[in-house]
Amino acid sequence: MSAAAPRNDVILEGIDLKKHFGGGGLLSTPTVVRAVDGVSLAVQRGETFAIVGESGCGKSTLGRLLLRLIEATSGDVRYEGQSILSLKPNDVRRLRRELQIIFQDPFASLNPRMNVGDIVGEPIWLHGLAKGSERRDRVAELLNTVGLRAAHADRYPHEFSGGQRQRIGIARALAGDPKLIIGDEPVSALDVSIQAQIINLLEDLKERFGLTLVIVAHDLAVIRHMSDRVAVMYLGQIMELSETDALFDNPLHPYTQALLAAIPVPSPSSRQPKVLLQGDIPSPASPPSGCRFHTRCPHARPVCSQQTPALEATPEGRRVACHFWREIQGAGAGSITAPPPSPALAKRLELYRTWRERQDNAVAPSL
Ligand SMILES: Nc1ncnc2c1ncn2[C@@H]1O[C@H](COP(=O)(O)OP(=O)(O)OP(=O)(O)O)[C@@H](O)[C@H]1O
16 A cells, blocks of 8 residues: 555545436336446545445446546536536547556457557557657557566467456556556456456556556455555445545444455454345345435434435544444444355455565565
């Protein structure tokens, strides 16, 4: 994790963002999926900002809204203080260069008919950054930067492993000298041992090029290591937003508590209440009234189904959307404890611990 970013240097901001899919069908009661439903957040320049939550909570949709890869139903996105929803074409080009995204499945996101040199060189050509041999040199430099060789430029995506393909995707994202990169589950499709290498690479690149990272992920181990701050999403809304260490040491929202308990992380704090997340996530097409988490919350009371809690600021500067966060601190769920990790998860945790030990012993990352 990098040093905490300086406050009040906001690079990217979402303001009451909503994205509702559907609703225009021929059915008498068309279904509207409220994928993102009133999200506000501000990403500080130079930080790694994580967006976490269960599958379907709207993380990826939020990431795409922040880059204007999809149009918002309502709300605004500001990049360096300027709304990106009303940009002129020239400014959109600058936005496309400075804000980049890397995807979960690098194979699906790389054109199989283009060689690596063209994949990585395309943004250089599109943005008129270099031509001819200068462009080839730049591609070679980018491939070296991400731990590949210049000779790889002549090969095609199918000739590479998953980790190498993700490196190609990262090289392409770097080609336009971006200021901010969104990683949409950037390592979740990779083998565990490769995940650590890609995380190391992203952290190294962040420091080297002064990047801001927004990481969309469901894996709390990844988030804990990488991010400075975390927004926890549930059914299209932010439940808690906090500095990473504070969130892991003392989760305020019952949903965050449940997430941390359900996915064990190395050295969990003894203060962390154990809450088992029960039942499936409700459909974002018909989210529960009031607090969206109330149907699965062990602390729910009648008001929780009636009134939506605001994302309230705590005295420590954290934010939490729960009517009763003060009362439940330290109380735990009382009766429920998390199940032991599955063998697969235990193995994953062991690998993660080994990796962390290597990090802590300041062994140079293998790029
Ligand atoms: N183009 C679309 N049309 C209709 N519904 C969509 C569309 N894209 C996403 N959704 C729905 O919006 C909700 C949020 O999806 P999203 O992919 O943002 O969630 P997520 O948290 O990133 O989940 P995952 O980790 O599984 O990708 C889901 O119910 C999803 O089915």
